Amino acid sequence: MKDLSSSEVRQMFLDFFKSKGHSIEPSASLIPVDDPTLLWINSGVATVKKYFDGTVVPENSRIANAQKSIRTNDIENVGRTARHQTMFEMLGNFSIGDYFKEEAIHFAWEFLTSPEWIGFDPQKLYVTVYPKDKEAKRIWKEEVGLASDHIVEIEDNFWDIGAGPSGPDTEIFYDRGQKFNDLAEDDPENYAGGENERYLEIWNLVFSEFNHKPDDTYEPLPSKNIDTGMGLERIVSVIQDTPTNFETDLFLPIIREIEQISGQIKYGQNQETDVSFRVIADHIRALAFAIADGALPSNEGRGYVLRRLLRRADMHGQKLAINQAFLYRLVGIVGKTMNSYYPEVSQQQSFVEKVIKTEEKRFYETINEGMAILDQLLAKEKNEQAQIIHGADIFKLYDTYGFPVELTEEIAQEAGFEVDHAGFEREMQAQRQRARNARSNEQSMKMQSSLLKEIDVTSHYVGYTTLETKSPLALLIQDETFVEHLEGGQAEVIFSQTPFYAEMGGQVADTGVIIDQSGKTCAVVTDVQKAPKGQYLHQVNIKKSLQKGQEYTLKVDKDRHNRIIKNHTATHLLHKALKEVLGSQANQAGSLVDPEHLRFDFTHFGQITTKELREMEKIVNEKIGQALDVTTIETDLKTAKEMGAMALFGEKYGNEVRVVNVADWSIELCGGNHVKNTEDIGVFKIVSESGIGAGVRRIDAVTSQEAYQHFAQQEDDLRKLADILKLPRIDEVVEKTEQLQQQLQQLQKENEQLSSKIANQQAENVFKDIKYVNDISYIAAQINVKDMNQLRQLADQWKQQSISDVLVLATENNGKANLLTAVSPQTIDKGIKAGDLIKAIAPKVAGGGGGRADMAQAGGKKPEGIPQALEEVTHWLQK
Incomplete structure (x- = not known):
């Protein structure tokens, strides 16, 4: 076995499967894209679900990846066990209807045992299989040559999470030897697949071959798939011969840094403090990567997960004599x-x-x-x-x-x-x-849809250069059935070439008409989506007949298209302006470009000021006024990145990409449509900015005609306001409003003074009405004041003058009751507390409340119960 670092193991895995014809997909963000069922990317297969369920047909049916993942369902075990982590890396190879059991097993065996790759001793490896999976067992025994005592049948070796793809799996275990044996020799769990530390599972190969139907029956899938997962941390712990994952080069450098910060406690000296070292090392990895991917701490969703991880790590820091921010x-x-x-x-x-x-x-x-x-x-x-x-x-x-x-x-x-x-x-x-x-x-997958996957016609997009073209009708679908001819209704059609843009990258689809050879409109295009193999699938309402093979003229709604592209280019300008104003950490988190407006979501830690919004708006309009040329080129991904092109959030890019360049100021990878010059946009106006989630904010903006309409509406509103204020000109509205505001503030101040004076006059009468229970003096009265704040002011006067031992005041406002109780220090010493008293009387007004021993307050929705609440004071004090 070779002496390898974690980086070398990861790269070796990817190189191996690349040599076997696999495309290597980069690790996706920890934040799922277009998958609301997942809080986090929690496995390698989570990023390729779209291939398994048939939503997208991959260019290569063989895929491999190293995927960062987060799971927090067993957070209490992190640090206490050898291998529980919140963030981990999953190495996986996937076959979408390509190779199956035989190749998958041979690939795994070659990678693990070949001296060219990992080079494990074959005698150290054991496998488990599903008892009914005779084929997998035969391959391991007859083709791989694994001894019978190294193959264990386990009933649980069947991957099934409900309706959808399922199938048997085979797990590979490494025998770490007697020194890791935590069980007696005769313990029933002392075997590969049992609950022990000696035999460590390092790889799971899932053979997805059945569709689990809602009625709990299983039928063969039309195409069989392979889904494997090997935890990087686990296999590295074997290669580096460490007792747990935390002594590997993935965690130990972090632990050493924690030791330096602590200055007092070292790792490996005490079992309990070792747990704290591990928790911190694990949690800071998850925090750092999740935040880098755009998640931010908050009180909900994934933000709550981060906040909990951070607080848990900080609490463990205190056990290591770290009593300040350190993560x-x-x-x-x-x-x-x-x-x-x-x-x-x-x-x-x-x-x-x-x-x-x-x-x-x-x-x-x-x-x-x-x-x-x-x-x-x-x-x-x-x-x-x-x-x-x-x-x-x-x-x-x-x-x-x-x-x-x-x-x-x-x-x-x-x-x-x-x-x-x-x-x-x-x-x-x-x-x-x-x-x-x-x-x-969350993890369930949809069943494969075979109809769209069967489409083998080609469809070429020509909309970058023309909005009208002639093309034969290549495919006609209605009610999930291929047809030759239709006279009406709704259908899906594919043409050999099309000028209609399919919805992608935030840009909505084009609409328009399909014209027959007589010049008549025979169908209206309402939407365009990409089929699993990338064809342009047009949703149409048929007005006249459509015939497969017939040539038609496809014509995009030009006015609508031009409004869309103005907003799309403006989105690119806004993206660049946003980074200039807020910083490079403000990353796109989604967008929508349609004819009426543009919407741009982005990650940002904190609020956006009006000044910052105005600066962004100013920058975009300056670039529009400079009449900058917008050019597009097609190149390879490496060259695009060297040009400094920004990638849009959530997009996957092949080797050939399209780069949209605005005078070398804004350079982005984008497959959408754009204006030829920024002056075509006309004008740009931010309409609103708001927070839409934890650390995610949204800007809505308009351009061109919609921007003019926005300005016109604002002017109309100002004119209406000027009329109300009886002003001849709208430029006088601000000054007049400020004057009215000052007058209002003065009137409010005078009103406050009058209310306070009235309250004081009431207080003089109320404070004279002192009652006694045993040796306790108290005041309990209803007065007419405007809110709880004035009740507190009266309580302050009562306290300063030491008028009685207990004070209870009540008032009614807007159909609700307010109660306040106060107790002198000497009376508190006797065991009487304002908080206890308020809890006793608040139910009389159908309310509740609480507070300190010296003062408490409550609100209620039954003001007619105030007299009963005041009567209860006497009864309570008597008790």
Whole structure:
């Protein structure tokens, strides 16, 4: 076996399968594109689902990749086991209806055992097979030559996640030897495929050959597929002979950096602190790569996952004597460790550091909140003479605030409490079940659609140079059936060549008409999509007959097309302007270009100011006014990247690409349509900017005629406002509005003063009405003030004058009740608390509330219950 680095293993895998005729697909972003079923890319196969389900037919039916992935369903096991990670790399080779079991098994064996490649000792390898898969077992035994005692039949070796493709699989295990054996020799799990540390699964080959139907029956797939996955971290741990994945060169440099930051604790000295080292090393990798790919910490979705990972890592940092923000200092080593194949972290290091550091600071500012909640929980249980912290409370601290369970346990035990492990596990199990339910839906694939995959006609796009052409009708489809002739209805058609653009890259499809040889419109084109093999599939409404093989004139709606291309080129200008104003880390996260407007989504950490929007708008209009030529060239991907071309979010590019160049200022890879000169756009106007998700913002803008209409509408609105203000000119509206605003503020100030004076007069009367219960003096009254703020002002006066032991005030406003309670310090010492009192009386007004021992407040939707609430004060104090 060779002495290899992780980078060498990854490249060797890709080189091997390239030599076997596979196309190498680059690792996709961790954020799924056009797949709402996935929160993260969670496997190598997730990025090639479109090939398996028939949505897209790949140029090459043999594909291999090294794909970064994230899974967080077993986050509590990270650091405690040898191989659980949130972010990992999956090496995979895929066959879409090409080779099957025989080739897949021989490929795997050659890569693992050949001296030219990994060079494992064949005697160290074991395999598991599905008992009914006699063919796989025969190949391993008869063709590969594996001994019978190295082939284990396991019933679970069947890949099935519900309706869709499924099939048997075969797993390959490496025997790491007796030194890794954590079980007794006679233990029933001591075998390849059992739960043990000696036999390590390194590769899984899935033979997707059945369609699992909704009625739980299985039928053969029309084309059989191969889906394999080999965890890079696992195989590297074998090659580098490390006890866990964390001692490999993928993690150890990060751990060493953590040691330097700690300055006190070293890895390998203590089992518990080793867990913390591993958790931090794992979580910072996931954080750095996810943020570099455009995800940002937040309270929902994938942003919540990042926030939880960061807080969990920071809490473990405290166990290593690190009591300040530190994760951001690890971004550089993460980038350096992975830079050979994944340069994105190093390229965006400063931005990733900024995001993590900001989030860490925010966490350290609020961490005391979690500790305070735990302290309150302990005090509450102690007050109720309980000796146990309930599982639901532990889970809330763990899930909401990122408190590790062991930290809660440590603090609780120091305070003399037990921990409800069983209750916590029930909560965790419920969460795992929710994750499993979600995963079963997330990972499911659609059944292959054979009709469109059967299409073998060619379809050539000529719309870059003309919007009208003649072409024979190559294919006619209606109701999922190929037909020769149609007299009406809706259909899908393919022509040998077409000027109609198919919806791609954010640009909507062209529409137009199909004209027969007599010059009559025989069909209207309503949409155009690409078929799985790339043909232009036109959706049409047939007005007259269509005949396969007949020549027709295809004519694009020119006016609509021109409005679309103005918006598309403006989108490119906006993209460049946005990066100039906000920085290179602001990346496109989707776009829409249609005749009416353009929409541009982008990742950004923070708000966008009006000044920044105006600067972007100014830059775009300057480029329009400079009348810059827009040129397009077709070249290879390498040359395009050397030109500095930006790639659009989520797009896949072949070897030949189209580059749109705006005077060497904006250079992007784009297959869409564009104006010939920026002056054709006319004018550009940003209509709105908003946040649409965690770290993702959206700009809507208009150009040309739509921009003029926007300006005209704004002018009409100003004229209406001028009429309301009785002004002769619209340029006087701003000055007049400012004057009215100042007048309004002055009136509001006077109103506040009058309200305060009225409230004080009421207070003089209320404060004289002191009642007594036993030795406690109290005031309980309803007064007429405008809001809770004035109740608090009166409570401040009461406190300063030490008028009574207890104060209860109520007011009604807008059909709702407001209650306030206050208790003097001496009375608190007697056990009477404002928070307890408010909870006792608030139900009378159908409300609830709370607060401190000295002051509390509540709101309710039943103001008619105020008298009963005030009466309850007396009863409560008597008790």
